[in-house]
Each structure stands twice: as C-alpha cells, then as structure tokens.
Amino acid sequence: MADKKLGAYICKGCGIGDRLDAGQLAMIAKKEGKVGFAKQHDFLCNSDGVKMIQADIDAGEVNHLVVAACSRRAKSDAFNFENVAISRANLREGVIWVRPDTDDAEETTQEMAEDYIRMACAEVKYMNLPAPSEEQGLVRHVLVVGGGVTGLNAALEIAKAGYLATIVEKNGALGGAAAQFHKRIPNRAPFADPQDSGIADLIEQVESNNKITVHLNATVTKTSGAPGRFSADISQESGSTVTDNFGSIIQASGFKPYDATKLPEFSYGKSPDIVDQLGLEALAKQANGGAIKRPSDGKEVKSVVFVQCAGQRSDKEGHLSYCSGHCCLTSTKQAMYFKDANPDVDAMVLYTELRMPGAGGEDFYRSGQNKGVTFTKGIASEVVPNGGSLTVKFKDLILDEEVNYDADLVVLATGMVPNSGVNIEAVPAENEDKKDDAEAKAEVVATVPVESILNLDYRQGADLPQLVNGFTDSHFICFPYETRRTGIYAAGPVRRPMDMTQATEDATGAALKAIQALENAALGRAAHPRSGDLSFPSFRKEGCTQCKRCTVECPFGAINEDEQRYPLFNEARCRRCGTCMGACPVRVISFENYSVETVGQAIKAVEVPEEDEEKPRILVLACENDAYPALDMAGMNRMEYSAFVRIAPVRCLGSVNTIWVTDALNNGFDGIILMGCKKGDDYQCHFVKGSELAHTRMSKIDDTLKQLQLETERVQTYEIAITDIQRVPQIINDMAETIEKIGMSPLKF
Amino acid sequence: MSNLNTATVEKYRNNFLREVEANVEEGHWVKMCMQCGVCSGSCPLGPHWDHPPQKIFMMIRAGKRDEVLGSSSMWMCTSCYNCIARCPRELPITHIMHGLAHYAKRLGLAPKNQPTKKFAQIFWDSLSKKGRVNELKLGLSLYFMNGFAEGVKTSLKMQKVGMGMLKTKRMDPLEIVGGHGCKDKKGLQAILKKAREIEDAKAAKFQQA
Numbered sequence: 037m038a039d040k041k042l043g044a045y046i047c048k049g050c051g052i053g054d055r056l057d058a059g060q061l062a063m064i065a066k067k068e069g070k071v072g073f074a075k076q077h078d079f080l081c082n083s084d085g086v087k088m089i090q091a092d093i094d095a096g097e098v099n100h101l102v103v104a105a106c107s108r109r110a111k112s113d114a115f116n117f118e119n120v121a122i123s124r125a126n127l128r129e130g131v132i133w134v135r136p137d138t139d140d141a142e143e144t145t146q147e148m149a150e151d152y153i154r155m156a157c158a159e160v161k162y163m164n165l166p167a168p169s170e171e172q173g174l175v176r177h178v179l180v181v182g183g184g185v186t187g188l189n190a191a192l193e194i195a196k197a198g199y200l201a202t203i204v205e206k207n208g209a210l211g212g213a214a215a216q217f218h219k220r221i222p223n224r225a226p227f228a229d230p231q232d233s234g235i236a237d238l239i240e241q242v243e244s245n246n247k248i249t250v251h252l253n254a255t256v257t258k259t260s261g262a263p264g265r266f267s268a269d270i271s272q273e274s275g276s277t278v279t280d281n282f283g284s285i286i287q288a289s290g291f292k293p294y295d296a297t298k299l300p301e302f303s304y305g306k307s308p309d310i311v312d313q314l315g316l317e318a319l320a321k322q323a324n325g326g327a328i329k330r331p332s333d334g335k336e337v338k339s340v341v342f343v344q345c346a347g348q349r350s351d352k353e354g355h356l357s358y359c360s361g362h363c364c365l366t367s368t369k370q371a372m373y374f375k376d377a378n379p380d381v382d383a384m385v386l387y388t389e390l391r392m393p394g395a396g397g398e399d400f401y402r403s404g405q406n407k408g409v410t411f412t413k414g415i416a417s418e419v420v421p422n423g424g425s426l427t428v429k430f431k432d433l434i435l436d437e438e439v440n441y442d443a444d445l446v447v448l449a450t451g452m453v454p455n456s457g458v459n460i461e462a463v464p465a466e467n468e469d470k471k472d473d474a475e476a477k478a479e480v481v482a483t484v485p486v487e488s489i490l491n492l493d494y495r496q497g498a499d500l501p502q503l504v505n506g507f508t509d510s511h512f513i514c515f516p517y518e519t520r521r522t523g524i525y526a527a528g529p530v531r532r533p534m535d536m537t538q539a540t541e542d543a544t545g546a547a548l549k550a551i552q553a554l555e556n557a558a559l560g561r562a563a564h565p566r567s568g569d570l571s572f573p574s575f576r577k578e579g580c581t582q583c584k585r586c587t588v589e590c591p592f593g594a595i596n597e598d599e600q601r602y603p604l605f606n607e608a609r610c611r612r613c614g615t616c617m618g619a620c621p622v623r624v625i626s627f628e629n630y631s632v633e634t635v636g637q638a639i640k641a642v643e644v645p646e647e648d649e650e651k652p653r654i655l656v657l658a659c660e661n662d663a664y665p666a667l668d669m670a671g672m673n674r675m676e677y678s679a680f681v682r683i684a685p686v687r688c689l690g691s692v693n694t695i696w697v698t699d700a701l702n703n704g705f706d707g708i709i710l711m712g713c714k715k716g717d718d719y720q721c722h723f724v725k726g727s728e729l730a731h732t733r734m735s736k737i738d739d740t741l742k743q744l745q746l747e748t749e750r751v752q753t754y755e756i757a758i759t760d761i762q763r764v765p766q767i768i769n770d771m772a773e774t775i776e777k778i779g780m781s782p783l784k785f
Numbered sequence: 786m787s788n789l790n791t792a793t794v795e796k797y798r799n800n801f802l803r804e805v806e807a808n809v810e811e812g813h814w815v816k817m818c819m820q821c822g823v824c825s826g827s828c829p830l831g832p833h834w835d836h837p838p839q840k841i842f843m844m845i846r847a848g849k850r851d852e853v854l855g856s857s858s859m860w861m862c863t864s865c866y867n868c869i870a871r872c873p874r875e876l877p878i879t880h881i882m883h884g885l886a887h888y889a890k891r892l893g894l895a896p897k898n899q900p901t902k903k904f905a906q907i908f909w910d911s912l913s914k915k916g917r918v919n920e921l922k923l924g925l926s927l928y929f930m931n932g933f934a935e936g937v938k939t940s941l942k943m944q945k946v947g948m949g950m951l952k953t954k955r956m957d958p959l960e961i962v963g964g965h966g967c968k969d970k971k972g973l974q975a976i977l978k979k980a981r982e983i984e985d986a987k988a989a990k991f992q993q994a
Contacts, residue, residue: 382800390819402874405817410802410846413820434820434843 043098047080047105069157123160129671144679158641166571168560172264175283182288184212186528189543195247218320227396260493263523264557283554307421348451360451362535457489460497496593586616591725613723614691644704652706663711690726704784810884824868859886916967
C-alpha cells in the first residue's frame with residue numbers, strides 16, 4: 037500500500053463552529069494527531085466542501101481522511117469517497133447536541149471535541165484499505181435441499197431470475213407434505229372454501245423448466261466451501277454420487293408431523309378411527325369429494341371431532357411447547373371436507389384458542405361457521421374407543437362442565453417438528469456428560485437426530501445451528517431466511533411452523549437472498565448485515581497459539597482449521613462482525629480497516645486529565661448497530677449527558693477485545709460502559725451471538741479489575757435496543773455518578 | 786309438554802342448533818358466534834342472568850335444549866341494544882334473545898312465574914282486547930300479579946303517586962270500568978284472528994312433517 041497521507045477536515049456547520057473553537061481543533065489534529073493538514077470548512081457536506089475533499093484526494097494530497105463533522109451515520113452519501121480510508125469525529129450528535137450551550141460547559145465541551153479529533157486521527161492512522169481476496173468467482177447456481185412447496189417455489193423463483201437451480205429430494209417424488217393434501221387452505225378471496233393445492237401444476241412447472249435439475253431419492257452427503265464456491269455431493273439411493281458447484285444453498289427440508297403415539301391419552305394407534313391431520317388428508321383424498329368413510333369399518337362418518345393443540349402448546353414433557361400456526365386453519369378446512377360432502381355430518385372443532393393467521397384467516401373461520409362447523413372452546417382430556425364409536429372426553433370452557441361426546445372419527449391436530457438435521461450445539465453437552473454419567477450420555481444420544489441434512493464439512497458441525505425447539509436459527513422478524521451459515525438460507529417450516537401460503541412467501545424471500553449471496557460472494561463483498569463490506573479478517577500466523585477460540589466463537593462457522601491446525605478464514609462465509617478479533621487472546625486477528633489497533637489507539641489517544649483536575653473519563657464501547665444510533669438519537673433529541681464520556685463505536689460488541697478494556701483502565705479511564713444488543717433466545721444482535729459472547733467475556737473481567745485493585749463497578753455491560761434513546765444518557769450519567777461516589781481511578785499517570 | 790314440543794324434539798333429536806335455525810327469529814345467526822364474550826360483558830343486566838348471551842349460544846350448539854328454552858335469561862333482556870352495537874360478528878343478539886323467548890313460550894317451555902313473561906302476557910291481553918293498553922288496569926294487575934296481599938301492599942306504597950296523578954289529571958279512575966278502545970275494534974280482532982290462524986296452520990304443518 038502506498039504511503040499514508042493523513043488529512044483532517046473540520047466542519048463548522050450546524051453550529052459546530054459557534055460552539056467549538058475550530059482553530060484549536062485543527063491545531064490538535066496537526067500537532068497531536070499528526071495529520072499533514074487540517075482544513076476548516078463552513079459547510080463541509082455541501083457540494084463545495086465535498087468537491088474540496090475530492091480535489092485533495094485526486095491531487096494525491098490525502099488518502100487517509102479525518103472528517104470531523106456529524107455522526108458517521110449522518111451524511112454518509114456525501115462523505116463517500118472511493119479508495120480512501122475515512123474516520124469520522126462525531127462533533128455534532130456526540131458533542132454539541134448533548135452539551136448545554138452555557139459558559140460553564142464550554143471548557144468541557146471543547147475538551148470532548150478535542151478528544152474525538154485525537155481518536156479519529158489515531159484510528160485513521162492504523163486503518164488500511166480493504167481489498168477483496170478474490171477467493172471465488174460467480175457461480176450462478178443455487179442448491180435447493182427439499183422438493184416440497186418451499187423448495188419447488190424457491191427453485192422456480194431462482195430460475196425465473198435467470199439462475200440455475202438444483203433440487204435434491206429425499207423421496208421418490210416431488211411435492212413433499214403438500215402432495216398428500218386433498219385440498220389446501222385458500223389463499224385467494226373470498227377465502228370461503230378449500231382450494232386445489234396446485235401442487236401438480238407446480239411440479240409440472242419445475243419439471244419442464246430447463247434451468248432446474250431435479251434429483252429424486254437423493255440426499256446431500258457432503259457440503260463444503262463457502263458462498264460462491266460451495267461444492268456438494270448429491271448421492272442417489274442407488275449409490276451413485278454427483279458433485280456440483282453452487283453459489284449458495286437454500287435448505288427447505290420442511291417438517292414431519294409430531295408423533296401422535298406420544299399421546300397415549302388420545303389412543304392414537306389403538307383405533308384406526310383416530311387419525312392425525314395428514315391421516316385425514318389421506319382419507320379425504322380417498323373419498324375424493326364424496327362421503328369420508330371410517331377406516332375401521334368403512335362406515336360413512338356422521339360425526340367427527342377435531343382435537344386442536346394435541347401435544348402442542350403444552351409444557352408437558354415430550355410435548356411441543358409452541359403453536360404450529362396452521363392447525364386451526366387446517367382443521368377448519370378438513371371439517372369443510374365433511375360439511376361440503378354432507379351438511380348433516382356433525383363436525384366439531386375442539387379448541388382452547390382459535391388462531392386463524394393470514395389475510396383470509398378470519399374469513400375462512402366465518403365460512404366454516406357458516407357451513408355449520410361447530411367450534412367448541414374446550415380441552416380434550418381423553419379419547420376412548422368403545423366398540424364401534426369413540427368417546428371424546430373434554431371440558432367445555434364456556435359452560436364449565438365435563439362432557440362425553442360420541443364421534444365416529446377423531447382427528448388430532450398435532451404440530452410440526454422441523455427437519456433440521458443434527459443439533460450441532462447438543463454435541464458438546466454430550467461430551468460433558470461423558471465424564472459424569474454414562475446413562476445420561478446415552479439419553480442425550482438418543483434425543484439427537486442422527487440424520488444430517490447438509491452434511492457440512494465445517495469445523496462447527498454438519499448442519500445449520502438451531503435456536504429453540506429445533507428450528508434453525510433465523511431471526512424471524514429482522515433477518516428471516518438468514519441462518520448462521522452464510523450463503524445457506526432456511527425457508528419454510530424448517531425455520532418456523534407455517535402453512536403453504538407462508539412457505540411460498542418464504543421460498544421467494546430465500547431465493548432472492550440466495551441470489552444476493554452468490555453475487556456478493558463473486559465480488560468479494562460481505563452479505564448481510566454489513567452488505568457490501570470488502571474488509572476481511574486475517575491473522576498473523578507467527579503469533580497464533582492455535583487456541584481455537586476464534587473457530588469456536590465465530591457465530592457463522594466461517595473459520596475452519598487448516599492441516600497445521602491454524603485457523604482457515606473463509607472470506608465469503610465471514611460477516612465481518614469481528615467476533616474472532618474480540619475473542620483472540622493474543623490479538624493476532626485484524627481487519628484492514630478495523631483492528632485491535634484502530635480502536636485501541638483511538639482509546640489511548642484520549643487525553644486523561646490528572647486526578648486533581650476532577651475530570652473523570654468514561655469510555656463507551658457502543659455497538660454501531662443499535663447502541664450508537666440510540667446515542668445519536670439522544671443527541672438529536674438534545675438530551676444532555678456527561679461531558680466526561682468518550683464514545684468509540686464498534687462493529688459488534690463481540691468484537692471488543694478485553695485488551696481495550698484493560699488498556700483503557702491502565703490509561704486512567706475511570707469507568708467503562710459496553711453497550712451491545714439484546715442477547716438470548718429473543719436476541720437482537722445483528723451477529724446473533726456477538727452480544728452474548730461479549731457479555732460472557734465481560735462477566736470474567738471482574739478478576740482483572742481486582743488484580744488492578746479497582747472497583748468492579750467501573751466496568752458495566754448493557755443490552756441496548758435502538759429505541760433506548762432515553763436510557764442511554766441515563767446509563768452514562770449513572771456511571772458518572774458512580775465514579776463521583778467511588779472516586780477517581782488511581783491509575784492516572 | 787305440548788304436542789308441538791314433542792314433535793320438535795322428535796324431529797331434531799340432538800341437533801338443537803338446527804331446530805333454532807329453523808324456528809327462532811334470526812336463529813340462523815347463532816352458529817356465527819365466535820364466543821368472544823363482548824355481549825355478556827356489555828349487557829347491563831349481565832350479572833343477573835342465569836346464562837349470558839355468549840353462554841346461551843354455546844348451550845344451543847351443545848344441544849342443551851331444555852336448559853336454553855327453560856332459561857329465564859332471554860326474558861331478562863331490556864332491549865338496550867348494547868350487544869348488537871358491540872358484537873364484532875354483527876349478530877342481532879337482542880332479536881335472537883326475543884326470538885328464543887318467543888319460541889320457548891310457544892312450546893310452553895318458558896319458566897313459570899317469570900315476571901317479565903307474566904307482564905308480557907298481561908300487556909298483550911290488555912292490548913288485544915280493545916286495541917289500546919288500559920294503563921290503570923295494566924298497572925293494577927301488575928301490582929296483583931303475585932297475589933292479593935302483595936297487591937295491596939304495593940298499592941298502598943304507590944298511593945301517593947296515584948293521588949298525584951289523579952290531581953294532575955294523568956289518570957282517569959273511570960278507566961277501571963271498561964275504558965276506551967281503538968276505533969275499529971272489530972277490524973283489529975279480525976286481524977289478530979287471521980294471524981292466529983296462519984300461525985296455527987304453520988304449527989299443524991310442522992307437526993305433520
């Protein structure tokens with residue numbers, strides 16, 4: 037890389053010039069920040085200011101810029117220069133907007149601004165320009181695992197967009213669960229009647245599309261590589277295997293119905309007249325619009341009971357704790373099979389809470405009532421076969437009484453269990469158990485499904501990580517389809533329980549994501565959420581101790597091991613969160629433009645006043661996804677906070693290396709606040725595990741503090757949502773108060 | 786049990802919902818209730834009912850014929866129309882309640898000694914006789930509805946009000962003997978007679994079926 041030419045630009049617009057001594061800031065940039073020049077401008081983000089900067093860049097005067105103006109989140113389109121490194125000093129949202137415009141506050145406000153100039157200068161000095169590794173080319177081919185509604189739709193969408201798709205289906209025919217349906221829940225107005233499933237047409241479209249290859253009776257026996265260069269072995273039942281290259285992968289492996297034999301109270305298996313929802317579909321298919329007959333004796337069904345939430349939404353051992361989302365609609369649809377064939381049939385849906393999701397859900401419910409389906413709010417306790425008929429025992433929750441109801445047929449609405457393969461996170465638990473109890477270990481082994489879907493050749497495990505209840509981890513609101521394996525997208529009921537309409541939508545979303553991923557990979561750019569980022573982690577091999585912390589902690593399984601057991605970074609799998617960098621105990625991992633040095637030096641650049649000046653210094657390491665915007669918005673709302681705080685944005689709290697905390701304390705900082713996103717099952721972390729890992733790391737910082745003879749209150753970690761605009765200034769001010777109470781840090785030199 | 790009642794029980798067996806749909810005014814709405822309970826919560830007399838409307842609808846679906854038709858609930862309705870105004874499914878609940886009361890009365894299953902039912906009968910009798918409600922007679926028969934002693938007691942209690950009404954010429958004591966009627970009394974009687982014939986024919990037809 038060519039010589040670094042540093043230059044600073046100080047904006048005086050938006051009141052910065054009135055509140056701060058810009059001349060002084062320019063002098064600090066030159067003298068302390070060691071920049072070649074420091075220019076002041078009255079309105080830096082206007083076309084004149086931008087032109088001035090561009091002219092300097094074009095003239096070769098500068099290639100590492102400090103822009104001291106507003107927050108790095110503001111005016112990003114104006115200060116968007118190519119092929120240069122930029123650091124932004126936040127003088128507007130971070131200084132003048134959070135400080136009162138009084139003579140008393142003037143001095144501390146100016147100090148705040150000066151420190152941000154020092155921090156930005158130090159940061160830019162240690163930044164390098166990122167360049168793509170060009171590890172992969174453009175592979176316009178997507179692997180779709182699963183040939184059900186989701187897989188078929190995904191493949192079609194991919195083909196329609198001009199890319200190739202390959203479907204791998206385990207069974208001998210396409211269609212998945214939907215092929216077993218007599219009819220589907222309607223997805224068009226007036227949402228009144230069951231509708232043709234359309235699956236035959238879908239299969240026909242897929243089979244006649246020359247951009248789609250279909251492998252039946254096949255499984256994926258090995259997947260390796262990264263986005264843009266996935267290689268998958270597709271093995272036929274017969275034993276033959278083909279290997280192909282793919283740009284990205286969609287896992288649409290669907291669900292299997294919950295095993296109703298686990299519900300002995302409902303006598304499933306004891307009488308053929310007790311069926312689950314797929315069993316009823318089979319009976320309806322057989323009847324094909326005519327009267328549905330009982331399996332036991334072929335008698336026409338005159339009364340049928342649908343037991344909702346059978347083995348689901350229950351905290352009993354072995355039951356599903358969640359709602360499968362489609363069963364109320366499905367049972368209504370199935371009750372209509374009976375009512376449409378013969379209105380005299382008594383069809384009763386026994387529910388506790390009826391849930392009719394989707395645009396047409398309520399209309400469909402109303403239509404069911406109109407057709408005379410009886411909806412009874414009650415809890416079924418038992419189904420008893422008694423010679424020719426079945427007695428359903430339930431408690432009517434409206435009339436508050438126990439009822440015995442005789443029926444010819446009982447349908448159990450059991451839930452959806454995802455086909456998500458091996459739970460890779462259950463494996464370490466198994467190893468731990470090995471030590472203490474052999475029996476417990478055997479139990480764990482029994483509950484782990486052995487069949488892998490993707491057979492990933494990743495150090496972290498063979499399948500996609502799961503979040504709760506065995507569904508693949510894919511943030512259901514913020515980042516649907518995204519999984520913790522970059523370039524592999526989950527769609528359909530493997531992600532969360534859903535019906536055909538939602539699965540179709542999912543397929544489209546995942547298809548677009550898959551295309552985006554392979555295109556990004558070809559350009560060497562990050563996919564979601566730092567979309568377009570070219571930076572990429574690398575490590576200094578000489579320093580590496582092969583501790584494997586990076587390979588273990590990477591939330592995306594981006595780091596494998598090479599033959600010598602050194603970490604092997606896969607650029608295209610990386611999301612650029614920096615969790616590896618935060619994890620590395622020997623600090624050998626860095627990005628070109630984000631490293632232990634860039635942030636560490638910025639922290640060290642802060643001028644810490646002597647103890648007797650009574651000006652404490654508080655460092656905030658704020659996640660740039662949620663906490664930093666919240667701080668910015670606090671500024672926009674002119675909420676004041678302590679002038680002693682210095683905020684350093686980080687890509688993710690997971691990228692915070694404890695050395696920053698230790699160094700800051702050694703440099704005389706009095707308090708440190710870490711602000712990350714919400715963690716746990718309902719996490720909001722853009723990098724899934726980053727915040728959680730950071731919290732774990734910081735929970736161990738107390739020892740360090742005690743070693744340094746410091747109070748543990750000096751370092752605090754918070755979960756911040758982007759909406760915590762009132763809360764962030766409060767947290768900062770509380771810390772300032774705490775320091776006032778416990779006194780200044782003794783480590784000021 | 787009246788003949789009509791025996792016939793309906795036979796016809797519908799356990800399917801009381803269908804019976805209601807066929808015979809009760811606005812009865813076809815009952816199946817559309819989604820059991821949200823807004824009607825029960827909105828009813829000013831709700832706490833005094835044996836079964837609030839939500840429950841009545843569920844009981845109909847559960848085939849509880851005797852409990853529903855023998856219930857005093859429908860007779861408690863004051864026609865305030867709160868339930869109709871609030872029902873998210875737009876069921877004409879007030880009308881269904883009156884329909885059910887009427888049907889129960891026709892079958893002879895309505896609860897004996899239900900005061901609203903009694904009052905309605907007195908009102909109707911007074912009205913159908915002369916085409917006008919005789920307020921004095923209606924009032925007095927209401928006082929004596931529950932026996933002579935009770936009637937005397939109520940009359941004494943209401944004495945002051947009565948005297949006041951007399952003084953202000955709001956009440957004509959001569960109404961006690963006969964009282965005045967509408968213009969074409971005979972015409973009215975004929976209309977009512979015809980209506981009765983039509984209803985009876987309907988019931989007869991029903992019994993045959």
